[in-house]
Amino acid sequence: MDLYEKHNIYQSDLQYIFKNLDQTEIEKLKDSTILITGCAGFLGYYFMSFLSDYSAQLGIKKIIGIDNFKLGKPKWIKDLKKLNPKIGLYMFDITEFSLFDTNKIKDVDFIIHMASIASPTFYRKYPLETLDANVIGLRALLDFYKDKNIKGFLFFSSSEVYGDPFPDYIPTSEEYRGNVAMIGPRACYDEAKRFGETLCYLYAEKFGMPISIVRPFNNYGPGMRLNDKRVPADFAKAIIENKKLIMHSDGKPTRTFCYVTDAITGYLKALLYEPFDYFNIGIDTPEISIKELAQIYKDAGSENFGFNQSIEFKESEEKSYLTHNPLRRCPDISKARKLLNYSPSISIVEGVNRFLSFLKEEGEIH
Numbered sequence: 001m002d003l004y005e006k007h008n009i010y011q012s013d014l015q016y017i018f019k020n021l022d023q024t025e026i027e028k029l030k031d032s033t034i035l036i037t038g039c040a041g042f043l044g045y046y047f048m049s050f051l052s053d054y055s056a057q058l059g060i061k062k063i064i065g066i067d068n069f070k071l072g073k074p075k076w077i078k079d080l081k082k083l084n085p086k087i088g089l090y091m092f093d094i095t096e097f098s099l100f101d102t103n104k105i106k107d108v109d110f111i112i113h114m115a116s117i118a119s120p121t122f123y124r125k126y127p128l129e130t131l132d133a134n135v136i137g138l139r140a141l142l143d144f145y146k147d148k149n150i151k152g153f154l155f156f157s158s159s160e161v162y163g164d165p166f167p168d169y170i171p172t173s174e175e176y177r178g179n180v181a182m183i184g185p186r187a188c189y190d191e192a193k194r195f196g197e198t199l200c201y202l203y204a205e206k207f208g209m210p211i212s213i214v215r216p217f218n219n220y221g222p223g224m225r226l227n228d229k230r231v232p233a234d235f236a237k238a239i240i241e242n243k244k245l246i247m248h249s250d251g252k253p254t255r256t257f258c259y260v261t262d263a264i265t266g267y268l269k270a271l272l273y274e275p276f277d278y279f280n281i282g283i284d285t286p287e288i289s290i291k292e293l294a295q296i297y298k299d300a301g302s303e304n305f306g307f308n309q310s311i312e313f314k315e316s317e318e319k320s321y322l323t324h325n326p327l328r329r330c331p332d333i334s335k336a337r338k339l340l341n342y343s344p345s346i347s348i349v350e351g352v353n354r355f356l357s358f359l360k361e362e363g364e365i366h
Contacts, residue, residue, distance in 0.1 A: 009222065009358040013261045014050050018057065020265040022341065025272045030059035032151065035108045037094050037137070038115030039065030040077050043156075043216075045223030046264050047112065048077065052084045062086050064105055067115070068093040070129070071122065071225070095132040097140035106148070110271055113141055114156035116193075120186060121229035127188035134192035138199055146207040153209055154271040155200045159217045159282070160190045164326040171332040174215070174278055186325075197278065204276035212270040217282025217331045221260030221351060222358040231290060232257065232355070238309070239301035240359060245311045251291030255329045258282040259351030262344035269340040280331035283344040287330040296352050304356045 039048055044065070051063050063086055065077065073091070081087045092100050094115045116133040117123040123130040138155065145153065163180030165172050180190050197213050204211045220232035226240065227233070238245050258281070266281035288296075294311045301307030336342040346354070 009354055009361055010049070013046065013222065013354070013358075014053050016261045017046070017050050017265050017268070018054055020343075021268060025269060026058060028151065028272045029110075031061055032059075032109035033062040033064065033107060034060065034110045034112065035064045035066070035105050036112045036114070037066045037141070038113075038133075038156075039089075040067040040069055040074055041071075041114065041118070042223045042225070042228065043114060043219065043260070043264065043267075045074075045076060046221075046260050047267075048080055048087070050264060052080050052087060055084065055086050060086065062088060064088045064090070064108065066090050066092050066094060066105075070126070071117070094137035094140070095129070097137065097144070102144060105144075108145070108148075109150060110152045110154070111141060111145060111150065112154045112156075112267070112271060113138055116156065116189075118158070118189075119229050120189070123189045124185050131188045131192040134189075134196040135199070138196050142199060142203045142209070146203060146209060151210060152271045152274070153200075153211045154267065155196060155211065155213050156267075157193045157197050157213050157215045157278070158189065159215050159280070159329055159331065160186065160326075161194050161197065161215060162326075162329075163190060165328065167328075170328050171284055171330045172280070173332040174280055174335055201276070209276075210274050211276050212273050213278035214267055214270045214281045215279065215331075216258075216263060216267075217280060218255045218257045218329060219260055219263040219282070220257055221355045222362075223260060224355075226364050231293065232352075235294060235297040236355060236359060239297060239305055239307050239356060240364070242305070242307060242309060244309045245294045245298060246314045247290055247294060247311065248314065249290060249325070250313065251294065252289055253325065253327050254287045254289050255293075256283050256285065256287050256331065257293065257348045257351065258344060259346040259348075259354065262346050266336060266340065266342045266344070269342055270336075273340055277339065279336045279340065279342075280333050281336060281342070282331040282333060283346075284331055284333050286348065287328070288348065293348070296349055297356075300349070300352045300356050304353070304360050 226237040
């Protein structure tokens with residue numbers, strides 16, 4: 001299905017993002033060129049779609065997307081480029097920045113750096129590539145833009161910088177220093193994000209760069225590949241295929257789950273916030289178990305697809321699947337509420353229903 005045929009969920013989701021930006025934020029985007037690295041991923045779908053669909057209302061001049069398409073080049077991004085001449089798209093590995101024709105990106109106002117594999121299954125498969133995107137790629141971008149008159153630079157860190165927080169630090173604030181394993185199957189991602197944050201801090205201090213850091217907490221929704229291997233995608237895939245909902249843990253680990261539109265709204269607000277700072281972006285309630293999440297999917301699947309399969313536990317074939325897996329993940333978002341006027345409102349029940357309704361309307365994103 002082509003993008004111009006998109007139906008209710010897609011359109012209302014993008015409208016939701018637009019309505020949650022205030023007039024000052026919208027004004028900051030006027031006449032701007034925006035660079036997005038890692039544009040073809042899950043979050044890239046709604047970032048690119050929103051900025052493209054609302055480019056006229058926002059007054060955006062150009063949207064430049066860079067991706068190495070290591071996990072595939074989706075059809076939706078090619079469709080977007082055909083529909084909107086403001087979009088420039090380049091197949092490129094950000095870790096080989098010196099080989100890139102930088103004239104294509106020198107006159108950029110805002111940079112969103114999210115080029116990194118984020119699914120544990122895939123970053124365990126590509127650990128060095130994951131590390132390099134968050135360290136070498138980031139350093140190259142910071143060096144390139146440090147003496148240019150940019151308006152904002154957004155680095156995608158992760159809630160994984162906190163590791164497995166001690167109970168006294170949940171909900172977890174931005175000032176918690178983390179309980180992170182430097183050695184292990186998740187370290188390539190966790191430690192790369194931590195070091196990336198240090199780089200951002202140093203460049204903001206030394207060169208006065210307008211950098212913001214965001215730490216996403218368990219985003220899900222339209223744009224997720226069903227073979228993503230993260231729990232929200234695994235459950236959605238099972239619903240679509242009418243197969244059993246399989247948990248690869250005992251179902252007791254808890255998370256809060258933030259629907260993609262609330263997340264994108266928070267990221268845009270952070271991008272447009274000028275002093276250097278760092279923010280948890282997610283939703284703070286409810287914190288639910290994976291078993292409870294499975295039941296929410298089962299109920300929504302029954303309503304949307306007539307799903308009638310059971311919920312079961314099965315040990316993952318990936319031997320390190322649960323190694324260093326946090327027991328709890330719940331953000332304190334009071335800082336983002338205060339400084340960004342960030343106010344996520346889509347509950348997990350509503351979000352899962354929207355996700356499955358989207359899949360029913362559109363099919364899987366390719």
